[in-house]
Amino acid sequence: xxxxxxxxxxxxxxxxxxxxxxxxxxxxxxxxxxxxxxxxxxxxxxxxxxxxxxxxxxxxxxxxxxxxxxxxxxxxxxxxxxxxxxxxxxxxxxxxxxxxxxxxxxxxxxxxxxxxxxxxxxxxxxxxxxxxxxxxxxxxxxxxxxxxxxxxxxxxxxxxxxxxxxxxxxxxxxxxxxxxxxxxxxxxxxxxxxxxxxxxxxxxxxxxxxxxxxxxxxxxxxxxxxxxxxxxxxxxxxxxxxxxxxxxxxxxxxxxxxxxxxxxxxxxxxxxxxxxxxxxxxxxxxxxxxxxxxxxxxxxxxxxxxxxxxxxxxxxxxxxxxxxxxxxxxxxxxxxxxxxxxxxxxxxxxxxxxxxxxxxxxxxxxxxxxxxxxxxxxxxxxxxxxxxxxxxxxxxxxxxxxxxxxxxxxxxxxxxxxxxxxxxxxxxxxxxxxxxxxxx
Amino acid sequence: xxxxxxxxxxxxxxxxxxxxxxxxxxxxxxxxxxxxxxxxxxxxxxxxxxxxxxxxxxxxxxxxxxxxxxxxxxxxxxxxxxxxxxxxxxxxxxxxxxxxxxxxxxxxxxxxxxxxxxxxxxxxxxxxxxxxxxxxxxxxxxxxxxxxxxxxxxxxxxxxxxxxxxxxxxxxxxxxxxxxxxxxxxxxxxxxxxxxxxxxxxxxxxxxxxxxxxxxxxxxxxxxxxxxxxxxxxxxxxxxxxxxxxxxxxxxxxxxxxxxxxxxxxxxxxxxxxxxxxxxxxxxxxxxxxxxxxxxxxxxxxxxxxxxxxxxxxxxxxxxxxxxxxxxxxxxxxxxxxxxxxxxxxxxxxxxxxxxxxxxxxxxxxxxxxxxxxxxxxxxxxxxxxxxxxxxxxxxxxxxxxxxxxxxxxxxxxxxxxxxxxxxxxxxxxxxxxxxxxxx
Numbered sequence: 001x002x003x004x005x006x007x008x009x010x011x012x013x014x015x016x017x018x019x020x021x022x023x024x025x026x027x028x029x030x031x032x033x034x035x036x037x038x039x040x041x042x043x044x045x046x047x048x049x050x051x052x053x054x055x056x057x058x059x060x061x062x063x064x065x066x067x068x069x070x071x072x073x074x075x076x077x078x079x080x081x082x083x084x085x086x087x088x089x090x091x092x093x094x095x096x097x098x099x100x101x102x103x104x105x106x107x108x109x110x111x112x113x114x115x116x117x118x119x120x121x122x123x124x125x126x127x128x129x130x131x132x133x134x135x136x137x138x139x140x141x142x143x144x145x146x147x148x149x150x151x152x153x154x155x156x157x158x159x160x161x162x163x164x165x166x167x168x169x170x171x172x173x174x175x176x177x178x179x180x181x182x183x184x185x186x187x188x189x190x191x192x193x194x195x196x197x198x199x200x201x202x203x204x205x206x207x208x209x210x211x212x213x214x215x216x217x218x219x220x221x222x223x224x225x226x227x228x229x230x231x232x233x234x235x236x237x238x239x240x241x242x243x244x245x246x247x248x249x250x251x252x253x254x255x256x257x258x259x260x261x262x263x264x265x266x267x268x269x270x271x272x273x274x275x276x277x278x279x280x281x282x283x284x285x286x287x288x289x290x291x292x293x294x295x296x297x298x299x300x301x302x303x304x305x306x307x308x309x310x311x312x313x314x315x316x317x318x319x320x321x322x323x324x325x326x327x328x329x330x331x332x333x334x335x336x337x338x339x340x341x342x343x344x345x346x347x348x349x350x351x352x353x354x355x356x357x358x359x360x361x362x363x364x365x366x367x368x369x370x371x372x373x374x375x376x377x378x379x380x381x382x383x384x385x386x387x388x389x390x391x392x393x394x395x396x397x398x399x400x401x402x403x404x405x406x407x408x409x410x411x412x413x414x415x416x417x418x419x420x421x422x423x424x425x426x427x428x429x430x431x432x433x434x435x436x437x438x439x440x
Numbered sequence: 441x442x443x444x445x446x447x448x449x450x451x452x453x454x455x456x457x458x459x460x461x462x463x464x465x466x467x468x469x470x471x472x473x474x475x476x477x478x479x480x481x482x483x484x485x486x487x488x489x490x491x492x493x494x495x496x497x498x499x500x501x502x503x504x505x506x507x508x509x510x511x512x513x514x515x516x517x518x519x520x521x522x523x524x525x526x527x528x529x530x531x532x533x534x535x536x537x538x539x540x541x542x543x544x545x546x547x548x549x550x551x552x553x554x555x556x557x558x559x560x561x562x563x564x565x566x567x568x569x570x571x572x573x574x575x576x577x578x579x580x581x582x583x584x585x586x587x588x589x590x591x592x593x594x595x596x597x598x599x600x601x602x603x604x605x606x607x608x609x610x611x612x613x614x615x616x617x618x619x620x621x622x623x624x625x626x627x628x629x630x631x632x633x634x635x636x637x638x639x640x641x642x643x644x645x646x647x648x649x650x651x652x653x654x655x656x657x658x659x660x661x662x663x664x665x666x667x668x669x670x671x672x673x674x675x676x677x678x679x680x681x682x683x684x685x686x687x688x689x690x691x692x693x694x695x696x697x698x699x700x701x702x703x704x705x706x707x708x709x710x711x712x713x714x715x716x717x718x719x720x721x722x723x724x725x726x727x728x729x730x731x732x733x734x735x736x737x738x739x740x741x742x743x744x745x746x747x748x749x750x751x752x753x754x755x756x757x758x759x760x761x762x763x764x765x766x767x768x769x770x771x772x773x774x775x776x777x778x779x780x781x782x783x784x785x786x787x788x789x790x791x792x793x794x795x796x797x798x799x800x801x802x803x804x805x806x807x808x809x810x811x812x813x814x815x816x817x818x819x820x821x822x823x824x825x826x827x828x829x830x831x832x833x834x835x836x837x838x839x840x841x842x843x844x845x846x847x848x849x850x851x852x853x854x855x856x857x858x859x860x861x862x863x864x865x866x867x868x869x870x871x872x873x874x875x876x877x878x879x880x
Contacts, residue, residue: 037591038587038591041590041591042587048587048590049587051586051587052582052583052584052586052587053583055582055583055586055606056578056579056580056582056583056586057579059578059579059582059606059610060575060578060579060582063574063575063578063610063614066614066615066617066618067571067574067575067617072618077517079615080611080615083607083610083611083614084607084611087582087603087606087607087610088603088607090586131507134503134507135500135503135504135507138496138499138500138503139496139497139499139500140496142492142495142496142499142500142527143492143493143495143496144492146491146492146495146496146530147478147482147488147489147491147492150481150488151477151478151481163527163528166495166499166527167523167524167527167528170499170503170523170527171520171523171524174503174506174523175506175519175520177506177507178506178512224851227848231844234841238837261744262704264702265705287862288858288861288862291854291857291858291861291862292858294854294857295851295854295855295858298847298850298851298854299851301847301850302844302847302848302851304701304744304747304748305748305751305840305843305844305847306844307744307748308744308745308747308748308840309837309840309841309844311745312836312837312840313837316833316837327827327831329831330830330831330834333831333834333835333838334834336838337834337837337838337841340838340841340842340844340845341841341844344841344844344845344848347848347852348848348851351851351852351855354855354859354864355855355858358862358864358865359859359864359865359866359867360856360859360864360865360866360867361852361855361856361859362866362867364852364855365852368845368848368849368852371845371848372845372849374845375841375842375845378838378842379842382835387767388828388831390770391767391769391770391773391828391832392831392832392835392836392839393756394770394773394774394777395773395822395832395836396752396832396835396836396839397678397749397752397753397756397777398773398776398777398780398818399832399836400745400748400749400752401674401749401777401780401781401784401815402780402815402818402819403745404671404742404745404746404749404780404781404784405780405784405808405811405812405814405815407738407741407742407745408667408742408784408787408788408808408811409808409812410738410741411664411735411738411739411742411788411791412787412791412801412804412805412808414731414734414735414738415735415791415794415795415801415804416800416801417731417734418728418731418732418735418795419794419799419800419801421728421731422727422728422731422798424794424798424799424800425798425799425800426799426800426802427799427800427802
């Protein structure tokens with residue numbers, strides 16, 4: 001390779017060290033990609049930036065415990081607990097912060113008192129007995145509290161509280177063996193934890209609060225809208241004037257329900273946090289949050305049915321039999337389908353807007369009545385000819401089964417891939433291993 | 441009410457204070473119910489008891505730092521950090537403990553060094569300037585680290601590490617303002633945290649270890665078995681000799697796939713933990729855990745299709761049209777269905793047992809070939825009569841749509857319930873509110 005002296009320094013660099021310049025270009029594109037990702041995350045929900053600033057703010061406030069001399073003299077080393085509390089208690093939603101803050105405070109007070117009690121009992125047994133008894137107490141309490149975390153109700157609402165319970169009890173019980181002024185220490189710690197929790201709650205509830213309840217409310221309404229979008233797409237793309245069943249693959253309306261399918265985890269945690277929130281906006285303290293979970297569950301079931309329909313339509317449009325309503329029966333079915341999808345879509349939109357505006361959904365019933373009567377008419381039309389009726393039913397089961405066969409095939413090929421990646425033994429070598437002596 | 445003196449003391453009590461005896465009976469049944477629940481949780485997975493004991497054991501071991509005088513003299517108050525580490529780092533699976541332990545250690549070291557660096561810079565600016573500069577550093581670092589938790593990749597693997605990073609940096613930076621021997625303090629803390637993590641790891645990895653990877657492996661295999669159960673049920677109950685489509689409601693085989701549908705969260709977290717685990721049993725360190733997620737995703741899709749089929753069959757069996765293969769076409773469809781379900785079930789069983797024994801699934805392909813050819817034959821048979829073929833397709837879409845109408849109805853009635861519980865305004869009163877002046 002001959003090195004030429006270029007007029008432009010940049011060209012010279014890229015010619016001189018092509019790898020180096022490639023490296024810099026790669027670094028640059030990685031950084032730009034990363035920044036764009038960050039920007040997208042921030043733009044998707046600007047409250048995320050606010051949350052980051054709020055955590056910074058709460059920590060800065062709490063660190064004044066160190067900077068202001070009279071405060072520090074009051075709490076001393078225990079100031080640390082306030083910082084620790086702020087870091088672990090601050091959550092994205094107000095309900096999350098409340099849940100963790102109250103769990104922490106309550107668990108600390110209960111476990112602290114129990115710890116002091118354990119110390120009093122153990123102290124009666126002399127120095128050696130004390131250590132043994134304390135160790136026994138710690139073992140028993142930690143083991144039983146840990147086991148309680150496997151109870152689903154405890155896990156859902158008090159998991160963090162149980163951790164803090166174990167932590168506080170162990171710390172108080174164990175350090176009581178060394179500390180001389182146990183009560184004063186416990187008092188200092190509880191005060192600093194209370195200060196930390198109070199700071200978090202103030203920042204979380206009063207500075208641009210993010211309400212888990214409001215998010216849950218909006219999420220359910222927007223999921224209803226997604227279902228309506230699917231049905232509206234069905235109406236225009238499949239039963240509208242210019243519609244045909246061809247080329248449905250990749251149409252966006254067939255994907256719109258997918259995000260609903262995996263909404264359970266988010267919904268459950270929002271509901272769990274919403275229960276802790278005080279009244280805000282249109283929501284009272286005892287707002288029926290559980291009912292949102294119920295609605296959400298039904299929405300997911302509906303989305304699962306849409307998934308079946310969507311994958312059927314995609315397979316169907318691939319084989320490309322042009323859909324023409326050339327017999328009377330077909331025309332009848334098509335009209336009924338169009339009616340069912342448009343009326344159901346209207347009902348879902350009505351339900352969604354009723355939730356948003358918190359008014360009683362009165363029009364949804366009319367739309368559903370129309371949709372149901374279309375379904376009934378269809379059933380009557382189809383069941384007139386008993387052979388067609390039966391054939392349709394059985395063919396329907398057969399077609400769904402054929403879909404299962406396809407999925408099974410996909411599963412089989414991904415398991416094959418796994419077998420290859422994980423170096424599964426072939427059955428032959430297993431058989432021969434049974435014959436040959438094993439060599440290790 | 442007249443009080444009679446009974447011969448039996450017990451009878452006398454229940455007669456004298458009927459409420460009190462009712463209360464005791466209720467307490468008794470509550471306690472028995474609770475104990476039975478606990479017993480069930482423990483029997484479902486006895487490793488849970490082992491885990492609870494392991495946490496107790498780790499805490500007892502670490503508390504010797506307090507009891508043994510020479511150890512305590514070495515670490516002093518910092519011993520607390522070892523206890524704290526054990527409580528928060530011990531997780532159910534070995535991978536979980538490793539993930540948290542390594543996150544904690546690494547984040548502590550990095551943030552501790554940064555904190556010392558921040559202190560050195562701030563110390564150059566005089567006492568007042570130091571406090572302001574430290575507060576600024578804490579704000580900036582806490583805000584940006586908190587924001588980084590919204591990046592999905594960070595959230596999935598390093599969430600705990602980021603928390604500890606913020607915590608350690610804040611504690612070191614802020615307490616450096618007061619502490620005189622910062623380096624010694626940092627050293628003590630890091631050592632105690634390391635001791636805590638090491639204790640957790642030893643207990644978690646060497647005392648009855650629970651491997652997330654092994655659980656994931658078994659879970660995928662057992663989910664495949666559940667799908668096979670569903671198809672085997674189809675074969676016997678719907679296409680077998682004594683089968684009919686009546687009274688399918690409530691049959692257990694139609695419910696067996698349900699638990700698969702919600703397995704995503706568990707699977708994701710097991711996979712995440714499995715990646716941290718060292719080689720164990722038949723699993724190497726770089727075992728392709730991601731592939732299990734891929735297989736799992738396909739399994740869930742298949743289960744969703746089963747859900748559609750299952751709800752179709754349930755609705756169908758309610759209307760009770762007796763299924764008799766009285767035409768040639770129907771007989772053909774039925775035979776194909778029987779073939780498809782039994783062969784797919786066999787393929788799935790083969791895949792599941794191949795995963796369990798970690799051998800290459802060789803027989804699955806033959807079964808799938810048989811299932812696919814049955815599906816193809818069916819398609820040919822149906823498409824011979826173009827009108828029947830088209831009617832079936834359109835009726836299928838119609839029937840799936842009718843199912844959606846049913847779900848929409850259910851959603852509507854649960855939203856009505858919500859409107860009632862949450863005291864939604866009726867639209868009339870909204871209209872009249874626009875006319876009338878609002879009274880608050």
